[in-house]
């Protein structure tokens with residue numbers, strides 16, 4: 001009898017476990033060439049945002065999981081977006097430009113160039129911000145997990161190369177990291193997820209990245225008052241960031257380049273665990289001034305050799 005009971009329990013568990021499972025939808029290596037940037041916002045309250053661990057790695061109203069790449073040139077090189085599970089293509093869009101400045105983007109087309117796949121049992125997955133002209137599947141087409149759908153781009157509401165991956169069941173948003181309580185968060189990592197292999201979660205965050213002409217006050221970082229869109233050629237360029245929940249031994253790397261290549265690169269070894277700290281690195285203008293054009297900054301947080309967070313900043317030097 002006990003054996004039968006065990007068998008029944010086992011059967012019940014495995015039928016739950018037969019639910020859909022997703023594999024990584026982007027051709028990259030987490031911790032090396034990409035990282036998970038923003039998770040689903042589990043807090044239904046407006047102006048509040050929490051990820052599935054009650055952490056900060058999300059933003060208000062975010063409905064998906066963002067797999068972010070570390071290099072803008074990845075868009076030129078072409079990084080494949082994969083179907084996360086078997087299914088059938090429901091809809092596609094492939095007419096929007098790759099534009100970091102998001103001109104013409106509205107709430108209706110924020111996803112940009114996209115593919116939506118139906119997986120049966122009410123499940124769908126959505127893949128946003130694909131590169132213009134890269135979508136290579138058509139509505140109605142049967143799809144296998146791992147099949148290439150298109151390439152990462154900069155279409156829709158995005159300012160850097162990343163894939164927004166979103167799961168729904170019966171049109172209700174689901175967090176694949178906490179599928180059975182998608183509108184709540186708990187401190188412990190849930191045991192059951194919708195992933196074939198659940199990516200590791202890192203509580204640390206980077207936010208409020210930007211360029212300024214001096215090290216800004218924290219309040220001016222938060223309010224974006226410190227953030228420069230343009231800068232004069234004779235002014236210093238300072239890249240700043242808030243780093244949260246860092247650990248001893250973490251490395252924070254500052255890098256910036258412009259029309260003539262790299263302008264600085266600097267590493268900071270984080271010595272003591274801190275809840276939140278402001279960090280910045282910059283350089284005075286050379287004697288002839290900075291060349292006119294667009295400058296990109298990148299701040300990367302590395303732990304035990306794995307990249308766990310990254311943020312970009314942009315400024316245009318005008319002479």
Ligand SMILES: [Zn+2]
Nearest residue numbers: 064065066164
């Ligand atoms: Zn997203």
